[in-house]
Amino acid sequence: MPAILDIEHLTKRYARTTAVQDLSLSVPAGSVFGLLGPNGSGKTTTLGIALGVLHASGGTVRWFGAAPTAASRRRVGSLLETPNFFPYLSARQNLQISADTKRTSPAGIARALELVDLAGRQHEPVRGFSLGMKQRLALAAALLGEPEVLVLDEPTNGLDPQGIADVRGLIQRLAAEGRTIILASHLLDEVQKVCTHAAVLHQGRLRAAGAVSDILAATDRVHLRLAPDAAPQQLHQALLAVPFAQSVQLAPDGTCTLTLAPGHSPAELNRALFAQGLVLAHLSTERRSLETQFLQIINN
Numbered sequence: 001m002p003a004i005l006d007i008e009h010l011t012k013r014y015a016r017t018t019a020v021q022d023l024s025l026s027v028p029a030g031s032v033f034g035l036l037g038p039n040g041s042g043k044t045t046t047l048g049i050a051l052g053v054l055h056a057s058g059g060t061v062r063w064f065g066a067a068p069t070a071a072s073r074r075r076v077g078s079l080l081e082t083p084n085f086f087p088y089l090s091a092r093q094n095l096q097i098s099a100d101t102k103r104t105s106p107a108g109i110a111r112a113l114e115l116v117d118l119a120g121r122q123h124e125p126v127r128g129f130s131l132g133m134k135q136r137l138a139l140a141a142a143l144l145g146e147p148e149v150l151v152l153d154e155p156t157n158g159l160d161p162q163g164i165a166d167v168r169g170l171i172q173r174l175a176a177e178g179r180t181i182i183l184a185s186h187l188l189d190e191v192q193k194v195c196t197h198a199a200v201l202h203q204g205r206l207r208a209a210g211a212v213s214d215i216l217a218a219t220d221r222v223h224l225r226l227a228p229d230a231a232p233q234q235l236h237q238a239l240l241a242v243p244f245a246q247s248v249q250l251a252p253d254g255t256c257t258l259t260l261a262p263g264h265s266p267a268e269l270n271r272a273l274f275a276q277g278l279v280l281a282h283l284s285t286e287r288r289s290l291e292t293q294f295l296q297i298i299n300n
């Protein structure tokens with residue numbers, strides 16, 4: 001897949017803070033790309049620079065394979081913070097104003113309202129809208145001009161569970177229509193549920209990047225022990241020679257702990273050890289939470 005956005009060696013310094021440091025990442029076309037990181041990790045700064053509303057201290061941003069231009073920016077819709085709609089005007093009238101401000105044709109208003117599921121409420125004043133409806137209206141505003149790419153900063157922040165589900169469902173529908181979506185989030189489960197790809201930021205630095213199924217896969221830890229009369233070192237040595245056994249550790253009580261490379265099962269591991277003449281007295285697996293893995297990524 002070609003890249004929609006390429007960021008290379010991006011750095012942003014404020015007076016005392018380095019918000020982003022030597023960040024390089026690539027957003028594949030058609031992906032839902034999550035920029036995941038705790039508060040203050042540099043997500044908003046990165047998006048602001050990519051969108052041209054902030055200046056970088058160093059590094060480059062390329063959209064659609066080239067330096068950004070006014071024309072390429074029109075292909076990117078964004079929602080960095082929920083706009084202040086006019087409360088006494090209807091949803092439709094507010095979108096009319098957004099279309100005028102963006103100098104896009106008002107012809108897309110009806111379609112945008114359909115997409116965000118507000119067509120039935122379009123003539124109601126926005127003051128009666130829930131936060132979730134206002135966020136969907138903000139997404140409709142970002143969709144004016146039919147952008148190929150949507151950039152969203154914490155799109156579900158402050159919403160109740162129904163509002164969160166609505167916005168996530170909407171993001172998935174928009175992606176299914178072929179748009180590339182880049183979203184910043186501090187919510188691990190959001191990125192895992194909604195995104196196909198992700199980059200993990202911590203203190204302005206990239207800690208991991210790739211397909212969500214690779215970097216945030218729910219990997220299990222496997223614990224193994226031989227019979228009490230066997231030498232635990234033997235098991236440890238044998239495991240080091242198994243190509244799909246990773247992070248092998250030997251505990252003082254003789255238990256070996258490891259993770260399996262993707263696509264490999266504990267049964268396969270048992271067979272590999274048996275083939276080496278080792279009979280296990282104990283084999284158990286322990287599911288590691290996503291939170292544990294996330295903390296491991298940002299602490300590494």
Ligand SMILES: Nc1ncnc2c1ncn2[C@@H]1O[C@H](COP(=O)(O)OP(=O)(O)OP(=O)(O)O)[C@@H](O)[C@H]1O
Binds near residue numbers: 014015037040
């Ligand atoms: N205008 C500014 N002046 C000085 N420091 C800033 C400014 N904007 C951001 N920062 C600092 O840069 C760092 C990264 O901030 P940024 O808002 O990009 O992070 P974030 O990951 O989006 O966090 P959050 O989820 O809290 O918005 C933080 O330490 C923040 O305090």
